[in-house]
Amino acid sequence: MKIMLVDDHPVVRQGIRLMLAADPSLDVCLEATNAASAIDILRRPNAEIDLLILDLNLPDQNGFVVLQESVRHRPSLMVLIMSIQPEEHMAVRALKLGASGYLSKEAAPDELLKAIATLQRGRKYISPALAEWLALDVSGHREGLPHERLSEREYQVFCLLSAGKAISEIAESMSRSPTTISTYRSRILRKMGIATNAGLTQYALQHALIR
Secondary structure: OEEEEEOOOHHHHHHHHHHHOOOOOOEEEEEEOOHHHHHHHHOOOOOOOOEEEEOOEOOOOEHHHHHHHHHHHOOOOEEEEEEOOOHHHHHHHHHHOOOOEEEEOOOOHHHHHHHHHHHHOOOOEOOHHHHHHHHHHHHOOOOOOHHHHOOHHHHHHHHHHHOOOOHHHHHHHHOOOHHHHHHHHHHHHHHHOOOOHHHHHHHHHHOOOOO
C-alpha cells in the first residue's frame, strides 16, 4: 500500500514512518508539509497513492481543505485523519466531508495499524471512545458546541482568524474578496456568540482547535 503523509512536523512524520515499519506492505512514498503542496501532489495524475494520512493543523490552511480536494480529485482514496485535536470536536466533521477514519495522535502504534487494516477491509475507522460519544450525539444527550454550527467555509475562515491571519491574507489564500471574508467573519461571530477575533482565538485554544 502506497501512503502519503501530510504533517508539518518532521518528528511526527518520522514517528509515523517508524510505526508503519512494523508492516512491510505499507510504503510511505510521499510527504507534504502544508496544504498547498499536498493539494499539488493530489492533483498529479501520475502520483500513486492508496492512503492519505492527514493532520488537520497545517501552517497555511486547515487540513479539511486537503480532505475536500482529495474527495474531489481522488474519490476512491482512503483518508485517515490523524490529529492532536480531540476526536469529539473534529471527527464528525471529517467523516461528513469524506474521511475514511479519525485517529488521535495520542493513540498507541498498534492502533494506527489497526485503523489502516480496518480501512483496507473497506470499513470506516473510529475509536471505541468516539463510538460512545457518537452514540450520545445521535441519542440527543449531548449539547453541541458553538463551532459545530459553522458551515465548512465558515469553519475554514474561523480557523484562519483564530490563528491570527488578517482578512486580506485569508482572502488571498482562499481566492475570495476581503468583503466576502468580512461577511464570513460577521456570520461566525454571530453564530458563536463571540465579539472579537481575540475571543475566537481564546475559544480555539480552549478547545484545542488550533495550536
